[in-house]
Amino acid sequence: MPSICFYFQVHQPYRLRNYTIFELDNDYFDDSKNAEICRRVARKCYLPSNLLMLELIKKHKGKFRISYSITGVLLEQLELYAPEVLASFQALAATNCVEFLAETYYHSLSFLYSREEFIAQIRMHEQAIHRLFGQTPRVFRNTELIYNNDLAFLIEQMGGFDMILAEGADHILGYRSPNFVYRPPNSTKLKLLLKNYRLSDDIAFRFSNRNWSQWPVTADRFAAWINAFNGNGFVVNLFMDYETLGEHQWEDTGIFSFIRHLPSEILKHPDNDFKTPSEVAAAYEPVGVFDVPHTISWADLERDLSAWRGNPMQENALAELYGLEYKVKNTDDRAIIIEWRKLQVSDHFYYMCTKYFSDGDVHKYFNPYDSPYDGYINFMTVLDNLNSRCHKVLLQKKREPFSILSGEPSPSLM
Amino acid sequence: MKAFMLGWEFPPFISGGLGTACYGLTKAMGQLGMQIAFVLPKAGISRYTGPVKLMSAEGSVEIKEASEFENVSFHEIISPLRPYVDSSRHEAYSRQRGSYRERNARYIRSWHSKSAEQGENYPNDMAGQVHRYATKVMEIATVEDFDLIHAHDWMTYPAGIAVAKSSGKPFVVHVHSTEFDRSGEHVNQSIYDIERQGMHSADRVITVSNYTRNIIVGRYGVAPEKVEVVYNGVEHDTCSDSGSSHALPEKTDKIVLFLGRITMQKGPEYFLAAAKKVLEKMDDVKFIMAGDGDMTHRMVEYAAYLGIGHRVLFTRFLRGADVDRAYQMADLYVMPSVSEPFGITPLEALKHNVPVLISKQSGIAEVLTHALKVDFWDIDQMANKIAAVLKFPLLRRTLREDGHSEVYKFRWEDAAAKIKGIYEKILNGS
Structure with missing residues (x-):
């Protein structure tokens, strides 16, 4: 101990085009811009990152393990605009060291508005993941880690899930550490995995910030921070947008080289390992209840829905x-x-x-x-x-109540 | 530190941003403890503003010292000079005296100019007027003691240059608008020359926005490091905050308001073209054009030509309570200016709790966030956004509430403090 659990969120929206009341057509989306952005992010982030992950998994012979949540809307765009990225995700899936999580296909806020729609979109997403990667997700993460007790209850009722990911929000955790497994108050089976936002944001937001007192952070220093949890934590959850690699933190910040060296530095300590969320769920029992009556998320300082x-x-x-x-x-x-x-x-x-x-x-x-x-x-x-x-x-x-087509x-x- | 300031008449005597800016800035600078000798040209032909009135103004010196203007002394020069050429035949300027002036300002002396009584000779004898004004200013300069000269817009530049030369004091020009804003590409060459000479003679050029700064650098060839931006403020006296409530005619239609001079610079034809588009999609909307200018008649004809004459109301020049009423009735204020150095009216609209749609070709668009913005020529977007504001009450509400609070970030105190800093830099020779 501790285990490192990486989860990368992979998402691009369908951006709307400039649509005025004078339009005569129903084309709402800016296809060319969406294609352009998708290809750009593929070039700067998805392709080099996937290649790197594949390399690391091979190098460490299965000891480096990661997880992704890829939205349905991005999968669609990748099929259209960057099929080579989809192929490289499939290659990663084939290593058996990569877990794919479930979420709402449309990266939506449907949980807050329509249970029917919410469940339909999760099912859609599961099918897409199964079709493309041959996995049936056992772990759920909601859009932007939006989470509360009701969500846990609903996911448990739906069945098929062992674990939900959520933000390790200070105002809920209090003095407690995010580096353990928790459970919702109203569930017996589900486990909760909480984001260690300090260490996650060190990579996602502060990595290239030269005004940060810890800059520049190197793989060995980061590994030392992880080692410090040895004996007082099961798992350090590093959750972030995949676009952190190469798109938010540009290549010249050294982000790829940091990731390249991180696994070997972490694995230098014999007690450390990498686990996917399902493996964490299998390995550790909850130490306490994470009670979230009011909705939280991973966004902004407020960690709420205000964004x-x-x-x-x-x-x-x-x-x-x-x-x-x-x-x-x-x-x-x-x-x-x-x-x-x-x-x-x-x-x-x-x-x-x-x-x-x-x-x-x-x-x-x-x-x-x-x-x-x-x-x-x-x-x-x-x-x-x-x-x-x-x-x-x-x-x-x-x-036309008796249309011949209504039998479809x-x-x-x- | 004392400034010899060449400024303009205060509102409500003159409509437009220049007088308003001179008023707010001078007051705030005085409150910061800066000494100002303020020279203003005033139209001398009106029956309300004869010498007798001025004498009585002089008589009220003691009352004002205690009130609004601290550390400011006033000199008037009777002259038909006006800041806006394109509205020079507009009578409203001299129609009514400002009420606070009698109460509050301290007038040292009136400097009569003989030619002033000859009436509307301004458009034909502009150069002569500017020159005569400069001569009078030189006279005043001899009785005042000051550290630097600060001139507001082109007609005061020659006077400022002359005083700077004779006194050897530093010279600051303050650009509230340029000939390119007022006349587009068809600039009056002699005005351009005066502006250019003023800017190049000046030790510092102050502009009211980056938008104007770019024009100064790009079109007048002034060194960028010499040009500083000081945004205008607004008056935050509580009584005029949201305008007092007035009885209004019953309203069945949504109302979109244009309020300003109806001149090429303000883009009135874009407003009407957008109105036409909105009315193709919605029918319960009226468009009010409040103001006057050399394009008024053409705009009345244009509205008729577009077939929307029954949906466009022209109020002509509004003042006082009628301005408040116009704002109070409006669901949206539109400023479609073709080129607007700052643009104070959107802030006034927001003070009256009216959401605003402003042209991107304006200084205010740089700093006001809670406003809708369009390119003045983009009629489709202008119409689209007008329709959106009328259709979506929550958009209206957010723009109105957040915009209203945002107005408080525009303070004359900040502008005055920045100018104080600029003065200090000049006087310390840096």
Whole structure:
């Protein structure tokens, strides 16, 4: 002990194009921009990182182990724009040292709005993971590590999962350490794995920060920090966006070389090892209850929902979107249902965040819009168009109640 | 430290940003303990502003010392000079006297200029007026003691240059607008020359935004290190905070407001073109154009030509309570300016709790975050955003509430402090 548990979040949204009330078509998404970004991130991050991980797994003969959660919307884009990345993830899957986690296919906030939709999207994602990587996920992570007791209860009811990942939020943990396995208060079977945000953020956010007192951090120093937990922790959970490697922290920061040397430095200590979340679940028993009545996430300093639900525009956009659920599903129109789901990607609401807007802070870097207002206007204009399409289809259906096509299976739950 | 300041008439006597800026800045600088001798040209032809009135203003010296303006003394020069050429025939300037002036300002002396009584000769004899004004300013300079000269916009530059030359004191020009803002690419060459000469003679150039700074550097060839940006502020007196409540006619339509001079610089035709587009998608909207200018008649015709005449209301020039009413009725304020060095009206709209849509070709767009922004020529986006604000109440609310709070970050105290720093740098020879 301790074990190192790496989990990388891999995600790219479908960004909307600039859509005004004067548009005559229903093309909501900016295909060329999405393709361009997908290929750029593939080049800078996904491909070199996957290659590196493969190299490390081979080099350490199965002792280096990692996990990924890849969103359905990214898998779709990779198939379209960067199939070589998908192939390299499949190569990683074939090593048996890589675990793929389950989440909502559309990287959505559906847990907060519609249980039916939430469950449908998890099932969709499981199927995609099984189809592409031959694994049936046993560990669940919700969008942006959004978590509370109800989520644990629901996931346990759904069955098929051993563990959920969550943020090791200080205000819940108190004096306790994130480096143990916990359990939800209302569950007997599920285990919780909590992000060690200090060490995770040392890599994800502070790695290239020259004003940070610990800069530059090297693999051996980082390993020494890990070794310090020996005897007082089971597992150090390093959770981060995969884009940290090469996209958020550029190659010239030395991030790849850091990762390249990290496994051997960590494995120098005979008590250390690498485990995937499922292996952690099998190896360790919970030491206590992690009680989360109020929702937490891994976002910003607040570790709450304020990045997506922090202002009235965000609340309104989400309420309107999920308010359309039954209308959308009743159309039985495959295109409408898919587009409605693509609008659920949480990034759309993150773009509307005004929290740090006045200071022009980090949110801006990831934002395709000049301002949160533009994000809201664009989203609502698209949603308005989708709504009117639903009306048209539903009106049509009313007129032809005995359509010969109505015998076809409903695509709504695929 | 004492500044010899060549400024402009204060509101509400003059509409527009220049007078407002001179007022706010001078007051705040005085409060910071800086001494200012403030020289202003004033239109002398009005029956309200004859010598008798001025005498009575002089008589109220004691009252004002205690009030608004500390450390400021005033000199008036009767002159038909006006800061905005394009509205020079606009009568409103001399129609009504500002009320606070009698109460609050301290007038040392009025300097009459004979030619002033000859009336509207300004457009034809601009050079002569600027020259006569400069001569008067030179006279005043001989009775004042000061450390540097600070001139606001081009018509005061020749006077400033002259005083700087004769006194040997440092010279600062403060650019609130340029000929490119007012006239687009069709600049008046002689005005451009005066502006350029003023900027090049100056020890420092202060601009109201980076937008204007870029014009100064790019179009006038001024060394960038000589140009400093000092953003304007707004008055935060509580009484005018959200405007007092006025009785309003019953309102059935959403109202989109344009308020400003109806001139090429302010982009009124883009407002109407966007209005036309909005009305193609929504029918319960009215567009109000408040203000006047040399394009008013053309805009009335243009609205008719677009077939939206019944949806566009022209109020002509508004003042006082009517301005408050216009804001109070509005659901959105639009500033579609083609080139706006700063743009104080969006802040006034926000003070009145009206959300704003502003052109990106403005200084205010650099610093105001809680506003919608468009390129002035992008009619589709302008219309799209107008429609969004009218359609989505929560967008309106967020823009209004967050925008209203944001107005408080624009303080004349900060502008005055920055100018104090610039003065100190100049006087210390750095």
